[in-house]
Amino acid sequence: MNKITKTLFKISSAVFALSLIPLGAAQSASDLASGYWQMNLGKSTVQGAAPRAERRVQTLENGVFNLTASGTGPDGKKYYTVYAGKTDGKDYPVSGHPLGDAFNLMPSGSTSYAAVIKSKGKMVRTAESFGSADGQTLSLVYHTYDETGKRSAASLIVYDRVDPHEGDWVLNLAKSSYQTSAPKSLAYSYRWHGDTLEFSSSGENSSGAMTLGRFSAKVDGKEYSQTGIGQGGTITLTRDAKGMIVSTQRVDGRVTNVLTRSFSADGNTLTLNVDVNRPDGSKARNVLVMERAW
DSSP: OOHHHHHHHHSOSOBOOOOSSOOOOOGGGHHHHSEEEEEEEEEEEOSSOOOSEEEEEEEEETTEEEEEEEEEOTTSOEEEEEEEEESSSOOEEEESOSSOSEEEEEEEETTEEEEEEEETTEEEEEEEEEEOTTSSEEEEEEEEBOTTOOBOOOEEEEEEEOOTTOEEEEEOGGGOBOSSOOOSEEEEEEEEETTEEEEEEEEEOTTSOEEEEEEEEESSSOEEEEESSTTOOEEEEEEOTTSOEEEEEEETTEEEEEEEEEEOTTSOEEEEEEEEEOTTSOEEEEEEEEEEOO
16 A cells, blocks of 8 residues: 555545645535645655645635635746635636646535646646544645546645744835834744744844844733843733734833734735834834745
């Protein structure tokens, strides 16, 4: 039994379809299909050249599957794929896909869907994917077809569920707005270690002096120390109704900044709304637009 076959036997029976190529998701597994996912090449087995990296955001609601995926192909070129389609077996257009221009989704069982991707009406790939029992892994199995219709051996790509905050971010000053002094540059890094979020920042302030910041905190509503951010003090992390992290910064017990976050559809732009409470009681709002650094 080869590696792919062994892996398939271990996959949970909670089946749904999704992919780098179009695929759908079983209605009963919509919560699993929706979310932020990152390709794990170390767990994957690909016939031929494999993409170097891919990150995606996808949702399945009311029978409509939406996906935005950005990544780097085996040739080093960036790609950006967007599609939306019902799970009704009809063809829907896809943009920016490396192989095709249309896809369709159709039921392959009581709790699963199969996918077909086409190029100019001709089938070039078929796929089906499976979700792990804990909802943290997607395993995609696909076959590619050449010009003669010959089918390739099966490939397996594994995706890990990721928090959208995690990664490296760079400030786009031109798209940002400040009611306080704007920095000349700014970069953020978020990393999860278990249930602890490790944060670091670096940049230049409005005067050109280097700035460094750091904290390590859990999302539990408790205060944790922070260094080099504003006037130091503490930070508290909570989540809003959409699951986004809210940061509350304090100095000597006084709330100085409250940061809320939102993400673009593809997960590659992070917008931070910073409500500033000045020592004199006046308020300001800064809107930071951060772009993901690959």
